Amino acid sequence: MNTIEYFKERFDQWQPGNSNGFGVIRQEAFNAFSKLGIPGSKNEEWKYTRVAGLFNKEYQFPTDSLKASINAKDLEKSLKALGRIEPAFAAGLKRHGYPAPRIRDRGHQTLLRTIIGQQVSVASANAIWTRMEGAVGAALDPVVLAATPDEMLRAAGLSRQKISYVKSLAELVASGELDLFDLPPDDEEAIAALTKIKGIGRWSAEIYLLFAEGRPDVWPAGDLAVQVEIGRLLGLKDKPSEKQLRELAEAWRPHRGAAAILAWHSYNSTVL
Numbered sequence: 001m002n003t004i005e006y007f008k009e010r011f012d013q014w015q016p017g018n019s020n021g022f023g024v025i026r027q028e029a030f031n032a033f034s035k036l037g038i039p040g041s042k043n044e045e046w047k048y049t050r051v052a053g054l055f056n057k058e059y060q061f062p063t064d065s066l067k068a069s070i071n072a073k074d075l076e077k078s079l080k081a082l083g084r085i086e087p088a089f090a091a092g093l094k095r096h097g098y099p100a101p102r103i104r105d106r107g108h109q110t111l112l113r114t115i116i117g118q119q120v121s122v123a124s125a126n127a128i129w130t131r132m133e134g135a136v137g138a139a140l141d142p143v144v145l146a147a148t149p150d151e152m153l154r155a156a157g158l159s160r161q162k163i164s165y166v167k168s169l170a171e172l173v174a175s176g177e178l179d180l181f182d183l184p185p186d187d188e189e190a191i192a193a194l195t196k197i198k199g200i201g202r203w204s205a206e207i208y209l210l211f212a213e214g215r216p217d218v219w220p221a222g223d224l225a226v227q228v229e230i231g232r233l234l235g236l237k238d239k240p241s242e243k244q245l246r247e248l249a250e251a252w253r254p255h256r257g258a259a260a261i262l263a264w265h266s267y268n269s270t271v272l
Contacts, residue, residue, distance in 0.1 A: 070214040070257060075101045078216060078258035085252060088233045089259070092266050099265030104211040107180050108142055108173045111208060115165045115199050116158070124157070131156035145170035165199030172197060183209075187218055210257050219256035221245040226260050229267035 070078075076098055083090030104110045116132075117125040135152050136144045146167060153163045172178035178197070183190040187209060194205035206220040220226060222242045230248070231239045240248060249256050 070101050070103075070210075070216055070261075072101050074216070075099070075258055075261065078255040079262060082252060082255050082259055082262070085255075086234075088235065089262060092233050092262060096266050096269040099261050101214075102211045102261060103214070104208070106212045108169060109140060110212050111169055111180070111194075111197065111200060111204075112140060112166065114204050114208070115162060115169065118162070118199065128157040132158075142170040142173040146174045162199070165197070168196075168198035169200075183213070187215060190215075210260065216257045217254040218260075219246065219249050220260055221249065223260070225267045226263045229263040230259070233263070233266060 079089070079093060079098060083093055113125070113129070116128050120128070132140060132153070135156050136148050150160070150163050153166065154160070158166065169178075173180065178193060183193055190209055190213075191202060191205040194200055194208060195202060200208075203220055203222050206218050206222075209215045210218040210220065227239050227242070227245055230236075230245060234248075249259065252259050
């Protein structure tokens with residue numbers, strides 16, 4: 001029995017409704033085919049398209065959800081809606097122009113970069129990333145990472161604490177407990193799923209959902225630049241707290257993600 005026949009049998013035995021079990025099989029197949037060098041198999045999106053074709057299955061892979069929902073057109077639409085709700089936003093758009101959408105790749109590598117980049121310079125983070133690719137492979141496969149000796153990761157430049165974070169992410173993804181291509185549609189539930197990863201707090205989870213998934217109403221109210229700039233745009237005497245900012249933003253639903261992107265754009269324009 002070759003690899004494709006083996007996984008075809010595994011998929012045939014899978015029972016609909018057991019989404020976690022299916023995620024585990026899919027991840028195992030993805031890892032196996034990547035090692036075999038099947039064209040395109042190192043791309044996370046391949047897991048949702050090519051796997052279906054190989055097994056002639058009618059499973060509904062969420063390929064549409066791989067596309068960021070906050071594209072330039074949608075972002076502009078949300079920002080115009082915000083301008084109608086809050087004149088200060090319209091004034092900010094007139095002063096600084098429309099920001100470009102911020103888009104990141106979906107999947108474990110984006111979260112891995114978040115962990116590696118914590119409290120180090122960009123240059124240091126890139127150097128660590130390169131050394132890790134050399135140690136475990138360019139795909140930084142979660143299954144391989146989970147089994148990599150701590151000493152090897154230490155040699156790549158990770159602290160003991162960050163090793164525990166990297167292993168947490170790798171183990172959750174490799175086991176199928178965390179499926180980054182099938183997070184709960186409810187934002188708070190998705191944040192709860194992401195914060196099971198050691199080293200990923202609420203802010204990191206919100207940024208991932210906003211940029212990697214393009215969720216339009218995610219509101220990173222704990223972000224300092226957002227607090228400063230929203231306070232400035234609204235003419236507030238003091239910088240609003242996270243709690244105050246969440247209360248203020250209730251009126252901006254379902255466009256709070258666009259409000260955050262506008263705040264960063266305005267903040268950077270003001271600073272520069």
